[in-house]
Amino acid sequence: xxxxxxxxxxxxxxxxxxxxxGLAFLLILATLIPxxxxxxxxxxxxxxxxxxxxxxxxxSLLSLDRVFALDLEDGSLDLLATSPVPAEGVALAKxxxxxxxxxxxxxxxxPALGPLLSLPASALPWLALSLLLGTPALSFIGTFGAxxxxxxxxxxxxxxxxxxxxxxxxxxxxxxxxxxxATGLPLLTPLALSGGITLGCIAVLPFATAAVLRVNLx
Amino acid sequence: MTARRSIWDLANPxxxxxxxxAALPWAWTLATLLSATGLTWGLFFTPEDFRMGHSxxxxxxxxxxxxxxxxAWMMMLVAxxxxxxxxxxxxxxxxxxAAPVGLVMTAVALATGAIWGKPMWGTYWAFDPRLTSxxxxxxxxLGYVALWQAIENPDAxxxxxxxxxxxxxxxxxxxxxxxxxxxxxxxxxxSLSLDAQENISDVFWFPLVLTMAGFVALFVALVLLRTRTxxxxxxxxxxxxxxxxx
Numbered sequence: 492x493x494x495x496x497x498x499x500x501x502x503x504x505x506x507x508x509x510x511x512x513g514l515a516f517l518l519i520l521a522t523l524i525p526x527x528x529x530x531x532x533x534x535x536x537x538x539x540x541x542x543x544x545x546x547x548x549x550x551s552l553l554s555l556d557r558v559f560a561l562d563l564e565d566g567s568l569d570l571l572a573t574s575p576v577p578a579e580g581v582a583l584a585k586x587x588x589x590x591x592x593x594x595x596x597x598x599x600x601x602p603a604l605g606p607l608l609s610l611p612a613s614a615l616p617w618l619a620l621s622l623l624l625g626t627p628a629l630s631f632i633g634t635f636g637a638x639x640x641x642x643x644x645x646x647x648x649x650x651x652x653x654x655x656x657x658x659x660x661x662x663x664x665x666x667x668x669x670x671x672x673a674t675g676l677p678l679l680t681p682l683a684l685s686g687g688i689t690l691g692c693i694a695v696l697p698f699a700t701a702a703v704l705r706v707n708l709x
Numbered sequence: 710m711t712a713r714r715s716i717w718d719l720a721n722p723x724x725x726x727x728x729x730x731a732a733l734p735w736a737w738t739l740a741t742l743l744s745a746t747g748l749t750w751g752l753f754f755t756p757e758d759f760r761m762g763h764s765x766x767x768x769x770x771x772x773x774x775x776x777x778x779x780x781a782w783m784m785m786l787v788a789x790x791x792x793x794x795x796x797x798x799x800x801x802x803x804x805x806x807a808a809p810v811g812l813v814m815t816a817v818a819l820a821t822g823a824i825w826g827k828p829m830w831g832t833y834w835a836f837d838p839r840l841t842s843x844x845x846x847x848x849x850x851l852g853y854v855a856l857w858q859a860i861e862n863p864d865a866x867x868x869x870x871x872x873x874x875x876x877x878x879x880x881x882x883x884x885x886x887x888x889x890x891x892x893x894x895x896x897x898x899x900s901l902s903l904d905a906q907e908n909i910s911d912v913f914w915f916p917l918v919l920t921m922a923g924f925v926a927l928f929v930a931l932v933l934l935r936t937r938t939x940x941x942x943x944x945x946x947x948x949x950x951x952x953x954x955x
Contacts (some may be wrong), residue, residue, distance in 0.1 A: 705873055
């Protein structure tokens with residue numbers, strides 16, 4: 492499993508893996524929002540945590556279609572299915588690798604983009620914490636969605652239709668945590684809930700992902 | 710030797726076609742009678758509410774459709790579980806048949822709610838927890854229906870949509886509580902519970918229950934009809950495959 496994670500990381504970082512594309516997407520979004528809304532700080536600051544959360548969510552979504560699709564094309568997914576690692580382990584490793592290549596860089600980069608959206612410096616640690624807690628759930632849910640649509644031609648639009656509703660609880664609690672952190676409100680409830688959702692996703696969704704992979708590979 | 714009879718025999722496609730064909734006219738009759746009586750009674754022979762005036766009458770469409778929007782998803786969940794555990798094809802097809810009906814019921818509940826909301830709350834839409842949950846439920850229905858349409862292999866489609874239904878149910882429930890956490894309510898609480906202190910008065914209650922029963926019968930009739938259509942379509946498909954091979 493660790494070998495599988497390392498392999499996915501190497502594939503992502505080396506040529507054509509699209510490692511930095513999620514980050515570039517977030518940067519472009521953070522540039523375009525002020526251009527669309529106007530440069531006034533009093534307009535941008537209240538929506539900044541939500542916008543950055545939405546950007547991270549979409550960047551995570553956009554990189555999903557390559558989680559299983561390339562492995563299905565070159566046949567390595569069939570090899571993985573017959574390997575001694577159970578399908579649940581494959582699902583877990585794939586989701587972990589996806590998080591390490593998208594969720595973690597986004598978590599580290601989003602606070603750096605805060606000033607672009609007039610987010611006060613005191614809010615940045617909370618934004619980073621909320622993304623750190625929330626993005627693993629996005630990767631695990633997304634891996635499930637990628638497994639559902641892996642056999643389909645032109646599945647990427649369907650993938651977003653399936654995955655985005657599943658992202659709602661994570662987005663609500665994550666953005667709420669960042670918002671409350673920015674305004675200094677009590678934040679124990681969203682903190683506990685977004686951590687709970689992430690842990691629940693990590694515990695349960697690999698089994699669902701493995702089940703859909705088995706269906707798609709039979 | 711005769712097999713022991715059990716309720717699962719009814720899920721044999723041939724048996725199902727038999728009994729559902731017999732039950733369908735009854736379901737249609739019941740649906741027509743109950744909703745016609747309930748709607749006529751409710752719309753023309755009940756007094757106006759002292760605060761809401763005439764607009765209270767939209768309740769006779771709004772509440773039954775909202776009730777079915779949720780329970781259609783419940784039915785799909787149960788049918789998906791039966792398919793995953795016992796592999797009855799009729800069960801998977803029934804879940805498939807119920808989804809568009811539930812989708813339309815959710816849309817009707819949202820639309821009538823918006824029409825009712827304008828005179829009462831002064832707005833068509835507010836991000837109230839209940840309204841938001843229904844909108845999210847609508848999105849879940851859309852995804853489920855789209856997944857059924859996208860996959861060609863019928864067994865794989867049944868498996869994948871069933872798993873999506875199970876996972877989606879958990880997330881739909883989570884989203885409901887997330888929406889409650891995220892905004893304050895404008896919608897009133899439940900006013901039809903059997904144990905509540907304050908329910909709507911009997912004048913409105915009896916026609917409403919009739920209409921709800923009528924909508925349930927309508928749902929049963931539509932699901933039976935659509936399931937039969939799917940079974941026939943699958944038979945036709947296998948017949949045409951056979952003809953091509955011969």
